Amino acid sequence: xxxxxxxxxxxxxxxxxxxxxxxxxxxxxxxxxxxxxxxxxxxxxxxxxxxxxxxxxxxxxxxxxxxxxxxxxxxxxxxxxxxxxxxxxxxxxxxxxxxxxxxxxxxxxxxxxxxxxxxxxxxxxxxxxxxxxxxxxxxxxxxxxxxxxxxxxxxxxxxxxxxxxxxxxxxxxxxxxxxxxxxxxxxxxxxxxxxxxxxxxxxxxxxxxxxxxxxxxxxxxxxxxxxxxxxxxxxxxxxxxxxxxxxxxxxxxxxxxxx
Numbered sequence: 001x002x003x004x005x006x007x008x009x010x011x012x013x014x015x016x017x018x019x020x021x022x023x024x025x026x027x028x029x030x031x032x033x034x035x036x037x038x039x040x041x042x043x044x045x046x047x048x049x050x051x052x053x054x055x056x057x058x059x060x061x062x063x064x065x066x067x068x069x070x071x072x073x074x075x076x077x078x079x080x081x082x083x084x085x086x087x088x089x090x091x092x093x094x095x096x097x098x099x100x101x102x103x104x105x106x107x108x109x110x111x112x113x114x115x116x117x118x119x120x121x122x123x124x125x126x127x128x129x130x131x132x133x134x135x136x137x138x139x140x141x142x143x144x145x146x147x148x149x150x151x152x153x154x155x156x157x158x159x160x161x162x163x164x165x166x167x168x169x170x171x172x173x174x175x176x177x178x179x180x181x182x183x184x185x186x187x188x189x190x191x192x193x194x195x196x197x198x199x200x201x202x203x204x205x206x207x208x209x210x211x212x213x214x215x216x217x218x219x220x221x222x223x224x225x226x227x228x229x230x231x232x233x234x235x236x237x238x239x240x241x242x243x244x245x246x247x248x249x250x251x252x253x254x255x256x257x258x259x
Contacts, residue, residue, distance in 0.1 A: 027213045027223045027238050028185055028203040032068050032254045035079045035098075035112075038147055038173075040135040042070055042077050043100040043108035048259055053236075053252030063087075064250075072259075076101035079112055092118040098133070110135040116153075128156035129166070147173040167192035181205040213238065232256045 029037050032049035049070035056063050064085040071078040079098040086092055098112030114131040133151045140146060152168040173187040185201040198218040205211045213225035225238030232255055239249045 027215045027225050027240075028183060028201045030203070030211070030227060030236075031234060031256065032070050033236070033252065035068050035070060035081060037149075038135065038137070039079055039098060039100055039110035039112055039133070040108045040137040040147065041100075041145070042079065043102040043110065043137075045070055045072055045077050045100075046258075048072065048257040049254060050257070051252055051254035053250060055248065055250035068254075075099070077110075079110065089121045090119070091121065092116065094131075096131075096133075100135075106139045108137050115156075126157060130154040130156055143177050145175040147171070147175065149173075215240075232258075 032051035033053075034041050049068075051068040052066070053068075054063060054065050064083060066081060066083040068081040069079075071080065077100040079096070079100060081094075081096050083094040083096075084092070094114050094116045096112050096114035098110055100108060100110035102108040110133075112131075112133040112135075114133065116129040116131060117126070118129075119126045131151060131153050133149065135147065135149045138146045149171040150168070153166040155166060169189065169191045171187060171189045173185060176184045176186075178184075181204060183203040185199075187199040187201065188196060189199070190196045199215055201213075201215040203211055203213050209229040211227040211229075213223075213227065215223040221240065221242055223238065223240035225236065228235045234254050234256070236252045236254070237250070239247055241247055
C-alpha cells in the first residue's frame with residue numbers, strides 16, 4: 001500500500017516536483033541557496049560559494065539531496081547544481097548550469113538551464129525534460145528590489161501512454177530591507193493549473209551569527225527556520241507545515257571562500 005500511496009502523492013504534485021527546488025522557496029534564502037529562487041541576485045557575488053543540503057518531503061523515505069556552487073568569473077557568476085530525489089519506486093535527477101550577470105547599476109539577469117530525468121521503476125517509465133529558468137532583479141533603491149522569475153519546460157521524451165501536461169511558473173517578488181538585519185519579502189506566484197499563491201516572508205539577524213526565518217502563505221501554510229554562522233561555514237534548518245502532507249524539513253551546510 002505504501003508505494004501506491006506515494007505514487008498517488010507524486011501524481012497529484014507532479015508539476016510541483018518539477019518546479020520546486022530542494023530548499024523551499026517559501027522561506028527567505030541566503031548565500032548559495034539564492035541560486036534556486038533569486039539567481040539574478042548572485043550577479044554581484046565575489047566569493048566562491050558551495051552548499052550541500054537534504055530535505056524530507058511527503059513520506060519518510062522520499063528525500064531530496066542537492067549540491068550547489070556559485071563561481072564568480074569575469075564573464076559573470078556561474079551557477080551549478082545537481083539535485084536527486086526519490087525512493088525505491090521513483091527516481092529523479094536534475095543537473096543545471098547557469099550564468100548571472102549585471103547589465104546596469106539597476107538591473108541584473110540570470111539564465112539557468114536544467115536537464116531533468118525521472119523514472120517510475122515499477123512502471124518502467126522514463127521521462128526527460130529541459131527547464132529554462134529566467135530571473136531578473138531591478139533595484140529601485142538601497143532598500144527595495146523587485147524580482148521576477150519565469151520557468152518553463154521542454155519535453156525531451158515521450159511515452160506510449162499520455163504524458164502529464166508541462167507547467168510553467170511565474171513569480172513576482174518585492175524585497176524590502178529597512179535595516180541590514182531585517183528583511184521582508186512579499187511574493188506572488190502563479191503556476192499552471194493552480195491558483196495564484198501569495199506569501200509573506202521575513203528574515204531577522206538577531207545576533208551576529210544567528211538569523212531567524214519565517215513565512216506565511218495566504219492559505220495558512222507556515223514555515224520557520226534559522227541560519228547559524230561559524231565563518232566560513234553556515235548551517236541552515238527549515239521546516240514547513242502543510243495540512244495535507246505534514247512537515248517538510250530541510251538541513252543544509254554552505255561554505256564561503258574568499259579567493
